Amino acid sequence: MAKVAFIGLGVMGYPMAGHLKIKGGHDLTVYNRTAAKAAKWAEQFGGRAAATPAQAADGADFVFCCVGNDDDLRSVTTGKDGAFETLKAGAIFIDNTTASAEVARELDVAASARGAHFIDAPVSGGQAGAENGVLTVMCGGDPDVFERARPIIDAYARMVGLMGPAGSGQLTKMVNQICIAGLVQGLAEGIHFGKKAGLDIEKVIEVISKGAAGSWQMENRHKTMNAGKYDFGFAIDWMRKDLDIVLTEARSNGAKLPVTALVDQFYADVQEMGGNRWDTSSLLARLEK
Numbered sequence: 001m002a003k004v005a006f007i008g009l010g011v012m013g014y015p016m017a018g019h020l021k022i023k024g025g026h027d028l029t030v031y032n033r034t035a036a037k038a039a040k041w042a043e044q045f046g047g048r049a050a051a052t053p054a055q056a057a058d059g060a061d062f063v064f065c066c067v068g069n070d071d072d073l074r075s076v077t078t079g080k081d082g083a084f085e086t087l088k089a090g091a092i093f094i095d096n097t098t099a100s101a102e103v104a105r106e107l108d109v110a111a112s113a114r115g116a117h118f119i120d121a122p123v124s125g126g127q128a129g130a131e132n133g134v135l136t137v138m139c140g141g142d143p144d145v146f147e148r149a150r151p152i153i154d155a156y157a158r159m160v161g162l163m164g165p166a167g168s169g170q171l172t173k174m175v176n177q178i179c180i181a182g183l184v185q186g187l188a189e190g191i192h193f194g195k196k197a198g199l200d201i202e203k204v205i206e207v208i209s210k211g212a213a214g215s216w217q218m219e220n221r222h223k224t225m226n227a228g229k230y231d232f233g234f235a236i237d238w239m240r241k242d243l244d245i246v247l248t249e250a251r252s253n254g255a256k257l258p259v260t261a262l263v264d265q266f267y268a269d270v271q272e273m274g275g276n277r278w279d280t281s282s283l284l285a286r287l288e289k
Ligand SMILES: NC(=O)c1ccc[n+]([C@@H]2O[C@H](COP(=O)([O-])OP(=O)(O)OC[C@H]3O[C@@H](n4cnc5c(N)ncnc54)[C@H](OP(=O)(O)O)[C@@H]3O)[C@@H](O)[C@H]2O)c1
Pocket: 008, 009, 010, 011, 012, 013, 032, 033, 034, 035, 037, 066, 067, 068, 069, 071, 072, 073, 075, 076, 096, 097, 098, 099, 123, 124, 125, 126, 127, 233, 234, 235, 238
């Protein structure tokens, strides 16, 4: 049993912290900006709620974090009352936020200055993956530190990989989002075309999903896309945040991402339709408007 802290009990963090307590059997202290959520979590899972990130991290061997973006991450780590004020020497800070590779490298240096360690560990698998404890976790950091963190991360993961030094987990998550962006637009166009052609979409998907066009998005999203249901899943506001990180990184490493840049603009159109919190599969709604 390890002494573990978790900062950020949102859609993802709340169930992930729950798995660390229940499946991992660890001694948990949680922090959430909106304190009521931390109190609810502590009541549900039987851990402690702290008033600040610094208080949560005090004395912990492992400090997990899952907040929104780079600025949120800086605020709960190196900001006032942030976790790095109390992070002890030898402790490992594991960040599950989808953020830039730059902030990961920055926090790696800041943790080292305290004699502590940092692993960037963004996740894929969505709300269902977090609730079922079957996320894919892409890590960046030192191999020895990773080997110590891995058995703890296992509590909420099905696949955990070390991709390289600090920032490599975030770079891998960027590849993940690039692959999804173009694929979802292709799926939206396929379903749109099929409807216009008067085909039975359920039948079409049943057949083609077993062939070369099959994908997770096709399996898990075609029904809701066909029904025009988007009030769930991975919000477009989050996807645009991720694509902004991707396109910024591409400007610095010289990668050409024409389709990703175009799909980002399509998502801006969906936001204008009021779809900020709609699932990313709502690219079809843009074609149908
Ligand atoms: N949702 C998904 O399907 C999914 C999938 C993969 C990756 N991700 C990534 O995981 C991260 C979290 O996503 P989520 O869906 O869990 O988001 P969420 O439900 O909006 O939760 C965000 C959490 O961060 C906290 N937070 C935000 N800004 C903060 C700040 N400045 N100081 C302190 N706490 C702050 C929020 O606190 P409050 O409760 O006070 O607002 C909340 O606990 C994001 O980076 C997202 O891109 C999400």
